[in-house]
Amino acid sequence: MTSEPGLARRKHVMLRPPPRRIGETLAAYLFLAPYLLVFLLFLLLPTLASIGVSFTQWGVLGLPRWLGLANYRTILSDQMFWQAFRNTLYFAFLTVPLLVAGGLGLAVLFNQSLRGRVVARTVVFMPYAIMVTVVGMLWRWMYNANFGLVNFYLSALGLPQVAWLTNVTWAMPGVAISTAWWQIGTNMVIYLAGLQEIPVELYEAARVDGAGPWQSFRNITLPGLYLVHVFVVPLSVIASLRAFGQILVMTHGGPLGSTYVLVQHLYATGWVNFRMGEASAVGVTLLLITFIFTIFQLRYFRAI
């Protein structure tokens, strides 16, 4: 019963193949072929292979040996993995609000007709052009306990000094602040573009109705930026889950593993301890964590 209409449809297609469409399809795939080849070889295949490798014992030399789920049992019973997992979540918990709320706040500020806002925007966006290693080097010096700029101005403001990167409590907030400094301009630019798309008439109508600035922001700006939130929030979370370079240079995961994150655990497992199978299992776990986080957020925003 069910196969009959399907068959008929297929027959219909087979009997009358629109000749131009096959040419179109062929042309389309010819255009796509060079990129798809690189995409398959250097992105898709390695992604799928990482799942395969995670089930094996695999050194840089020699043949792989099938282990089943043993690598996952090993990494999940490893204290360091859970420490890295907790630290990564903590890092995301600290940076994402700074990046999202901060980026939005700066965008709203620089969207006012203030003199000098163009220069200010450039300055805020500029750290985007700085490479991750330099961010780490620069802030290692900024956070220097005795001669660093941060502590100097903290005490100038009458606040207590902190041994930022050598203190178990303050190392992670320190790393998070420097990351926010580095990335906040990107979110600001995206939010600025989003603000331009909100019709000015809405604000004027609200003012006529007696709405204050906070009410306008709450009822027009925030919902008007819906599409931007759907983009900015998940991407900021993903970037936080992947953080590594600036942390490696600033603290090397220390002190006492307080800034040791998942990508460093992946790196240490694979390229310090040379356990490629286990490193791959860490990579797949990172992939799953990112995936779950993204799905939850898109659900929250009702994007899927």
Next chain:
Amino acid sequence: MRTLTIAPPRLRTRLTIGRVAGYIALVATTAVMAAPLLWMVSTALKPESQIFRYPIEWIPQTPTLDNFARVFSDYPIARWFFNSLTVALLTAAVGVPLYSLAAYPLARMSFPGKRFIFLAILATMLMPVEATMVPLFLGLSRLRLSDTYMSLVMPVVANAFGLYLLTQFFQTIPSELRDAAVMDGAGHVTILWRIILPLSKPALTTVSIFTFMASWNNFVWPFIVTNSDSTRTLPAGLAALIGGVDVGTRFGISMASALIATLPPVVIFIALQRYFAQGISLTGTKG
């Protein structure tokens, strides 16, 4: 047309409390954001004896280029710089033509499998590429291709961001132009080459810059896959140099090398800022 109208009386906006607060916030933000960069320059220009001063001094008493001379004589930073530049240029030179070709059917043609391919590409943009590093490293090592320029270029080319950006741009080009060309009997290659690409010059500039920057800033993979100075890129080299106990608290040398790595992209950035902002905002609002 509007030049003749008399300026409205409220052209000079009054300084309300809100505006004063706005200016305070603007100045404070700019100062906080600029301070680390200015501090980098200041430290790099100080002789070692003047770096550890308290209270701090913004202007070096006796500015010197000694730190730069030491960086160039003690570390192969010039070679790393050359490697980074070559790899980034190669990545853009290989990537942008591939993205242009692939974006055309995705934006302009209908064919079976299009939706699937587009979604697969989008999904990888949300993926942590770190997960692919182990198989990529094992595969390239077996093929004796690790520690080559190729191993640094291709994984960044595979990143779909540039393709996504170009697809978005191509979709904004009015289809009437294409239809007219089809009437004249133009094939897809002609349409892409004669109509789409010439109209997309700003887009192509944006994508070239982004591809260049993606490679220039790429860290984890080059850090892993390079193990000699002949291929080591700047971010990888600097991390090895600073990560080791080599530099320690010699912040003059550290900041001088940081400045060397920062000046070229910042100059490019200020000159071409429009394209950066355009690329970033297009992905955010049109996606």
